Amino acid sequence: MKLNIALLAGDGIGPEVIDQAVKVSDAIAKKFNHEINWKPALTGAAAIDAVGEPYPDETHEICASSDAVLFGAIGHPRFDNDPSAKVRPEQGLLKMRKKLGLFANVRPTFTFPSLLDKSPLKRERIEGTDLVFLRELTGGIYFGEKGRRDEGETAFDNCVYTREEVKRLAKKGFELAMTRGKKLCCVDKANVLETSRLWRETVQAMEKDYPEVEVSYEFVDAVAMRLVQWPNSYDVLITENLFGDILTDEASVISGSMGLMPSASLGADIGLFEPIHGSYPQATGLNIANPMATVLSAAMMFENFGLQEEGKAIRNAVNKALNEGIVTEDLADGGKSYGTKEVGDWLAENV
């Protein structure tokens, strides 16, 4: 296969972890006879510094004309605690999602046996956890009309969903469930919100097309509880943008493997793949950041191209590294640890 991949390294540790994912992907390409053409582009604070914009048009053109986007991390402390700053890295993120039509954010939460004890939860609560959130990413209250009236004394945000938006997300959810445990949970607040009632009725109407999938409907507040109590009772969960923002972050910490979690954002054409962790500015350039989440994001990218073997090879290498202790200091428990680059090299050699 010939693949054009846009490479958005971003801020903080982004460039370092992206380098490792590139190295591993190139090793996979060599092994399986693919050709990857990497196309670097600016984003985040780095782009604001260079051209005054977190998601410049030039970057968009590179992404839109690629087969996929591999993304590092964005965010810089100088934008924190100043939500009213004129130009913010987050705006670039939202613009990118919207312009690339990335309507489905795929966030798996799974456990690595060797990391179970890192979880804040007791072992017996999380063992076997393997769930995936599909979060709607280009609609809802994030993108509805918002503003002020009464001379700034009243603020409003509109949450809007169309049946089509719900359908295309739910379709991905049903399809994903069919490849996994065949359980789908629709998370909403249908006892209060009209948009949630639209979600629920739309999903209910689709049930007949997937007779094998067992569908449940739970309120967002109940899921926020059950995720902590029995995360391993879930398989695939679908939900709207804001609920997904909150719940996927909650889910990410329960597995104890947060620093290793990859994600994908999918649209009609193109997919974007990124680690769920942030840009950890404090670790920038120190060669200590864990590159595994980004490397596993590359695995998701290959799998999304239908290249299951390639993805599997990466996942196996990561498992092997974890078992053999080829890990960065965050996972070393005070024992021997390796640098970001060294872990990347090891993975590239072992895929």
Added chain:
Amino acid sequence: MKLNIALLAGDGIGPEVIDQAVKVSDAIAKKFNHEINWKPALTGAAAIDAVGEPYPDETHEICASSDAVLFGAIGHPRFDNDPSAKVRPEQGLLKMRKKLGLFANVRPTFTFPSLLDKSPLKRERIEGTDLVFLRELTGGIYFGEKGRRDEGETAFDNCVYTREEVKRLAKKGFELAMTRGKKLCCVDKANVLETSRLWRETVQAMEKDYPEVEVSYEFVDAVAMRLVQWPNSYDVLITENLFGDILTDEASVISGSMGLMPSASLGADIGLFEPIHGSYPQATGLNIANPMATVLSAAMMFENFGLQEEGKAIRNAVNKALNEGIVTEDLADGGKSYGTKEVGDWLAENV
């Protein structure tokens, strides 16, 4: 003191647990020389059955003319999974909050040493947890305009806040923080929502009036994580209605003492006090429901009248019961357990 208390027992185990709280409150009244005049009224499914409405006008009049409301639980399985039912118990709840002006929902999460091991979280994560959420309860997306357009294909919910609404909630938050650990966390999504930016700027402007309170601002997704990681790092948290719905439920399961958590909903005049647990229809009439959360809600009620000693006496009795194993089967760990009524009797004797 002469107290008129509206008594809304509600559905399921509501009446049983309310009975115990009444018994304990009467014992307190006797001990401290108060006079309580209980005024029972219908609510929830019980009220729907009797008069076709979950919060009848007559009930409202009784509540509005009382000094406080003691509330059991509402909800009945026949209304579940039917969000489009014409009359629902939840509507009664929302109407009651709005009509009584209960704008501040106070939800403490604390630990009982003897129950720590019931938590899904590891002991070292939760030890010492003692936080309070102040959730705004009569505004936001719950009460904004909602509906459909495009022949039902598009749904919308409007989230609206005024500066005054934020101020009165935040004021309670600052005041509460002053009586506790002097830390206040404002939970919002100011990187995306205009209403959140109004929240943040309003709270920022109030900081100078409470120079002793250390204020932090965190995004709702980050709090959803940190609540699981380090719940004991929080003191008082203030937030808007929907975020509060999700986060208070998440917080309630981390302590391991969920079945014991009381809550209060406060307004300008009147307060409503209720356990956070539901109506547990399966346990109805079996004399097995744990009455302690409702009894502790009565303690909050006394404290809200400025009767600290009275509240303390109830809390001490509950602690003593826990230490001596005078508990219902949910807390008995397979050992000796007592009925709802017996635990209530014991508490009434020991306050």
